[in-house]
Amino acid sequence: MNMQINQAMDQAWERRKLVAGALKTAHVYRKCADYEDLFQEGLIVYAQCLQEMADQPQEEADKLAFRKVYWRILDLLRQKKRQRDHDEPLLAAAFVGQADQHNLLLKEAWKKLSTSEKLLLGQNILAGRSLKETADLMNIPYRTASRIKKQALEKLRRQLA
Incomplete structure (x- = not known):
């Protein structure tokens, strides 16, 4: 056999x-x-x-x-x-749970930013305006806007890490 x-x-x-x-x-x-x-x-x-x-x-x-x-x-x-x-639905549900957790962390970190940082990031990243347009809108020099953006992103990175 x-x-x-x-x-x-x-x-x-x-x-x-x-x-x-x-x-x-x-x-x-x-x-x-x-x-x-x-x-x-x-x-x-x-x-x-x-x-x-x-x-x-x-x-x-x-x-x-x-x-x-x-x-x-x-x-x-x-x-x-x-x-x-x-x-696939099980994996998607797992990722949605993670995304919700990340959103909560991001909201908490967002609350800790100053109003100028929130306004600058909101206009530049969320509204899709260029940094030059955002600086003109906020009536600040481009260099200052760049520094504020850099500091705000660094704060967010530290709080989310």
């Missing part, structure tokens, strides 16, 4: 182009991250088919094996997609 399995695996490896063709038909290419795993799974299915149909002509066995390998690969791809679809 063990000898038959080894022979079937050797034959499957010698005719691995059939498995590669089934992968190509299923639109799984070498650049796909799961290609090697799917290829190995295809070889196993092909070897099982060769073992089951040892008494049939090689051409007939290969036709049926190709279809079995193809459908097994599609089943595995569907299974991976279902798993990924199931996991």
Whole structure:
């Protein structure tokens, strides 16, 4: 029994182009991250088919094996997609929780800024105005606006770290 399995695996490896063709038909290419795993799974299915149909002509066995390998690969791809679809909302929820925590920290740090720092960052970063426009709006020199912005960002970094 063990000898038959080894022979079937050797034959499957010698005719691995059939498995590669089934992968190509299923639109799984070498650049796909799961290609090697799917290829190995295809070889196993092909070897099982060769073992089951040892008494049939090689051409007939290969036709049926190709279809079995193809459908097994599609089943595995569907299974991976279902798993990924199931996991994505869980991951998104985890990131939303982290984002909420970061927002709370940012709000606390924002409260500690001076009014001029809040106004400058609000106009420059949040409103999308250039630093020159913001300096003109606040009626301060550009150099002072640059210094205030640098200090405010440094305060935020220290408080959020």
